[in-house]
Amino acid sequence: MDDYIENENAYPDDEYIYNETFIGEDGEEYYYEEPLISLFDVVKEYDKGTVKALNGVNLDIFEGEFVSIIGPSGSGKSTLLNMLGALDKPTRGKIFIDGIDLVKEKDLSEFRQEKIGFVFQLHNLIPNLSVFDNVQIPLLPTGMSNKEMKERASEIIRAVGLEDKKKQRPNKLSGGQRQRVAIARALVNNPSIILADEPTGSLDSKTGEMILNLLMEMHERYNVTLIIVTHDNGVAALAERTIKIKDGQIIEDKYNY
Amino acid sequence: MSIIGIAIGITTIVALGLITTGMEDSVQSSLNDVGAEITVSNSSSVSTNTGMIDSEIVEEMKNRTGVIDAAGSLTVTEMNMDRLKSGSSDSRSSFATTVVGLAPEKLYMMGIKNIDGKVYENGSRDAIVGAEYAELNNVSRGDDITLQGKEFNVTGIFETGSPFVDSGIYVPLDTLQDITDNDGVSRILVKTGENVNDSAISEKIEEDYENFTTLTSEEISSIADDVLGILDTATLAVSALAIIVGAIGIINTMVMAVYERTKEIGVLKSVGWKSRKILTMILGETLVLTTLSGIVGSIFGILIPEVGLRLFDVTDFALGYSPKTFILAFGITIIVGIIGGIYPAYKASKLAPTEALRYE
Numbered sequence: 001m002d003d004y005i006e007n008e009n010a011y012p013d014d015e016y017i018y019n020e021t022f023i024g025e026d027g028e029e030y031y032y033e034e035p036l037i038s039l040f041d042v043v044k045e046y047d048k049g050t051v052k053a054l055n056g057v058n059l060d061i062f063e064g065e066f067v068s069i070i071g072p073s074g075s076g077k078s079t080l081l082n083m084l085g086a087l088d089k090p091t092r093g094k095i096f097i098d099g100i101d102l103v104k105e106k107d108l109s110e111f112r113q114e115k116i117g118f119v120f121q122l123h124n125l126i127p128n129l130s131v132f133d134n135v136q137i138p139l140l141p142t143g144m145s146n147k148e149m150k151e152r153a154s155e156i157i158r159a160v161g162l163e164d165k166k167k168q169r170p171n172k173l174s175g176g177q178r179q180r181v182a183i184a185r186a187l188v189n190n191p192s193i194i195l196a197d198e199p200t201g202s203l204d205s206k207t208g209e210m211i212l213n214l215l216m217e218m219h220e221r222y223n224v225t226l227i228i229v230t231h232d233n234g235v236a237a238l239a240e241r242t243i244k245i246k247d248g249q250i251i252e253d254k255y256n257y
Numbered sequence: 258m259s260i261i262g263i264a265i266g267i268t269t270i271v272a273l274g275l276i277t278t279g280m281e282d283s284v285q286s287s288l289n290d291v292g293a294e295i296t297v298s299n300s301s302s303v304s305t306n307t308g309m310i311d312s313e314i315v316e317e318m319k320n321r322t323g324v325i326d327a328a329g330s331l332t333v334t335e336m337n338m339d340r341l342k343s344g345s346s347d348s349r350s351s352f353a354t355t356v357v358g359l360a361p362e363k364l365y366m367m368g369i370k371n372i373d374g375k376v377y378e379n380g381s382r383d384a385i386v387g388a389e390y391a392e393l394n395n396v397s398r399g400d401d402i403t404l405q406g407k408e409f410n411v412t413g414i415f416e417t418g419s420p421f422v423d424s425g426i427y428v429p430l431d432t433l434q435d436i437t438d439n440d441g442v443s444r445i446l447v448k449t450g451e452n453v454n455d456s457a458i459s460e461k462i463e464e465d466y467e468n469f470t471t472l473t474s475e476e477i478s479s480i481a482d483d484v485l486g487i488l489d490t491a492t493l494a495v496s497a498l499a500i501i502v503g504a505i506g507i508i509n510t511m512v513m514a515v516y517e518r519t520k521e522i523g524v525l526k527s528v529g530w531k532s533r534k535i536l537t538m539i540l541g542e543t544l545v546l547t548t549l550s551g552i553v554g555s556i557f558g559i560l561i562p563e564v565g566l567r568l569f570d571v572t573d574f575a576l577g578y579s580p581k582t583f584i585l586a587f588g589i590t591i592i593v594g595i596i597g598g599i600y601p602a603y604k605a606s607k608l609a610p611t612e613a614l615r616y617e
Contacts (some may be wrong), residue, residue, distance in 0.1 A: 087527055087610040113529020124524045126616060138528040185528065 034182055035060035036193070037084060042093035044079050044248075053079040054090065063192070066219055066226045068239035075106035076248040077229045079199055084227065085118045085195045086111055098192065114143060117186030117224075119215075123178045125170040130159065131181050132166045138189045145210040153188055160184045162209060176207035180214065187218055193225045194218065200235060212238060262510030263473070263550035263590060264557065266503030269556025270586040273499040277492040278577025280461030281591065293366040293446035293474070295459045300470040312597050314466075318445050321462070323453040328363035331433050335404055354390065355425040356404055358442075366446040367422055374398045374413025379429050384409040387423035388416040392530075399423070404428065405436050424561070443556030497584075503586075504593045507547075511597030514546075514603070515539060522605040523613025532606035536599060543598035551587045558586070 007072070018034035037060065044054040053076045061067055071077045081087055082088045083095060086108040095102040100111055112118075123133050136153040154211060160180040170178050178252065179199060186194055196215060199207030212228075212235060219226040234244045244252035296316065299309035310329065316384055318327035335354045359367065361376045369385075377383035384404065386396055391414045396402060400411045409428060417423055434440065447462075449455055459471035562576055605613055 078427040082611045085527070087614075088612075089609065107531065109529050111529075112527065116529075117372065118527055120614070124520070124527075126521050126524060137525065137530075139528050141534050189529070 016043070033062055036063040036098055037061040038094075038096045038191075039083070040094040042080075042083060042090045042095060044076070044083065045090070045091045049091075054083070056092070057245075057248070057250060059243070059250065059253075061225065061227065063225055064223050066216070066238075067228070067242045067243060068236040068241070069227065069229045069243045069245060070231060070233065070236040071245035075233060075245045077231075077245050079248075080245065081195050081227065081229045083120050084193070085116050087118070109141075113138060113189060114219050115192050117189070117191035117194045119179070119186045119194065119199050121198040121201045123170070123182040125178060125181055125185075127170055130167050130169060134170065134181055135160060135184045135188050138185060142189065142200050142233070156184045156188045159187075159218075170205070174207075175203050176211060178192075179203060179207075179211050183211070183214060183218070187222075187224075191224060193227065196226070196228045198229055200230070200232070208235075259510050259514045259546055260550045260553060263507045263547060263594065264554035266506035266593075267511075267551055267554025267590050268561065269506075269588050270499045270558040270589060271555050271582060272553045272562045273495055273560055274582030274585065275559065275576040275578065277495050278579050278582060279575055280577070281488055281492060282577040283574060294455045295447040295462070295474070296450045296472045297445040297447060297462060297466075297469050298443065298472075299468050310445060310469075312441055315442065315445055316463070318447055321458070323449050323458045324447055325450045326363075326366070326448040327592070328360060328366055328446045329430065330363075330367075330444050330446060331358040331430060331437070331439060331441075332443050333358075333405065333433065333437055356433065357425055357427050358430040359427055360430050364427065366448055367427075368417040368419060369415045369422065369427065372413040372415045374411075377412055377427075377429050380431050381429055382407065382432060383412045384426050384428045385413040385415055386411055386412055386426050389420060390426060393424075402426070407436050429504075436541040453590050458465075487565075500585075500589055504589060507550075507590055507593045508597035511546075511594050512601050515598050515601040519601075519605040519608075519613050519616040522602065523608070523610045523616065526606065526610040526613065532603075535606050536595065536602055538594065539598055539602040543594050545600075547590045547594035548587075550594075551590050552589070555583060555586065 003178075018032050021029055021031045024030045039057050039059040042054055042057040042059075043052065045052055055076075057076075057080060067117070069080060071078045077115065079088070083090055083102075084097070084189065086102050089103060094104075097111070098115060102107065102111070105111065112164060124240055128136070131138075132153055135157055136149055139149045139152060154163075154166075155164055160183055162177060162180055162184065165173060165177060165181075173181065179202075183196075186196075194215065197210055199215065203211060215226060215228070218224060226239075228235065230236055240254050241253070297310070312329055313331040315327050318324060329413060333356050335356050357367075360379060362377065362386075364370075374385070377385060384402065386402075390399065391411075396411055396414075398411055398414060402411060404410070404426065409426075415423070415427075430442070447458075449458055454473055455473045462471050463469055476483050481484050522535055526532070559576075566574065566576070605616075
């Protein structure tokens with residue numbers, strides 16, 4: 001990780017050969033690991049360009065990392081997360097995730113279904129479906145058999161400790177329980193990346209801690225890349241790497257240990 | 258809530274459909290034409306009640322080319338004095354009844370075929386009465402009725418579907434001629450062969466007999482067609498109105514129901530559902546919703562006018578149940594429901610998931 005080099009405005013394949021060792025000009029040996037996520041000069045404008053939510057973001061994130069994105073409200077951190085989750089497209093720039101060009105690709109539903117687990121700040125659970133059905137939703141388009149789907153959903157509900165709430169509707173649950181359902185839904189299709197937008201934002205500190213522990217446990221157990229957006233320094237400090245963002249630009253990118 | 262909204266639309270279409278079909282049916286049956294193709298009467302007669310045509314002419318008519326049968330009929334009007342005095346409240350009862358003298362073997366020319374009981378014989382004091390007459394005057398088989406001051410025994414009751422014929426009394430021609438002191442007939446019914454030109458034959462009759470006027474069934478049915486045509490246009494206008502009102506209600510309900518689910522569609526997209534799968538799901542739900550609403554709406558569409566008719570004691574009008582009404586109502590609901598459901602779903606599925614999720 002020490003060899004991490006910021007590759008400003010560089011596009012992949014042009015200058016770097018990933019995943020091979022080579023000798024640099026200084027005679028030292030270098031190894032460039034291919035990033036899981038690469039952003040090149042990403043700009044996102046709203047209201048016909050009058051609002052720049054992201055203003056030239058370059059960023060590499062590697063497989064298995066736990067990254068926190070921190071910044072004041074309106075800094076563009078949620079917009080960045082939405083771009084990574086293919087929930088929105090940038091106005092300009094390029095985004096590659098696991099070799100897929102998110103800007104060029106027309107149908108991103110398969111990408112979302114296979115690679116991404118998204119945990120929203122406001123859970124976004126479907127109110128008239130039970131906990132079990134909410135968790136099962138991402139599996140429905142996969143062509144999995146009913147039995148497999150049931151097993152998979154039950155397993156993940158057990159993992160987040162909501163086995164006894166399976167049949168309940170989300171409105172009967174506490175905020176922390178709802179967030180756990182949202183995490184179960186995000187994990188059910190074995191994504192390689194979990195994106196969590198202020199997962200503890202609407203929770204009290206104790207419940208928030210529990211949710212964070214759950215996310216970190218999932219990250220460690222399944223080696224998923226975990227990216228959390230937060231405005232809480234304490235939460236950000238738990239991550240291996242913290243990216244500070246302000247006015248749509250990265251102002252700091254550091255490894256915590 | 259959605260079911261109620263859509264059901265109201267269907268109720269409107271079904272209820273107005275039943276009423277307009279009922280109107281068409283009742284007019285159509287009133288205009289049902291009789292068996293004979295040409296009716297000949299004496300244009301110089303002041304009233305058809307007097308026998309102004311010589312009985313011998315009936316034979317002449319029968320021998321004309323293209324004619325296969327002819328029959329003379331004598332029509333008299335029987336005043337109903339009792340009814341006049343009692344001032345019956347029944348709107349259908351009339352103060353006068355038409356009594357027709359016609360030979361028993363010629364009854365088919367008036368469309369009288371199905372007789373409950375038996376037909377009279379020539380010269381007898383027997384009569385058959387129309388179903389409508391029988392019902393109104395409480396007459397049944399075996400009863401005696403007084404016609405022209407003479408007693409007649411009712412041997413049968415018939416029904417042709419034409420209210421004009423069914424409200425009359427038929428007796429043997431010779432008996433009626435005898436008691437009314439009449440030799441002639443008031444009308445000649447002429448039956449023509451197949452594939453002959455009825456209007457040509459009727460024109461020829463008018464040419465050969467100066468005083469005679471003829472009326473062909475084609476002319477009668479063309480009058481009927483005119484009436485039905487006007488009614489059809491009116492019905493169409495009412496139906497179109499019902500459909501528009503119903504369709505707007507259904508579209509509005511569906512658009513609102515799906516629009517409210519924009520956020521849900523955003524969630525589904527964010528977890529990897531394809532737009533097509535979302536649209537298929539909404540389509541399936543729309544079909545279930547519209548079918549359920551169709552059943553509920555049809556039940557109310559039948560109940561409301563039926564209860565209305567009973568409440569206002571309307572007896573001479575029946576709702577016209579035709580599968581067309583229900584097929585139309587269901588068809589429109591499903592088509593309009595799909596348009597109303599798929600359009601907002603399509604729009605929502607085209608939004609970036611972040612925008613759909615922002616919807617509250």
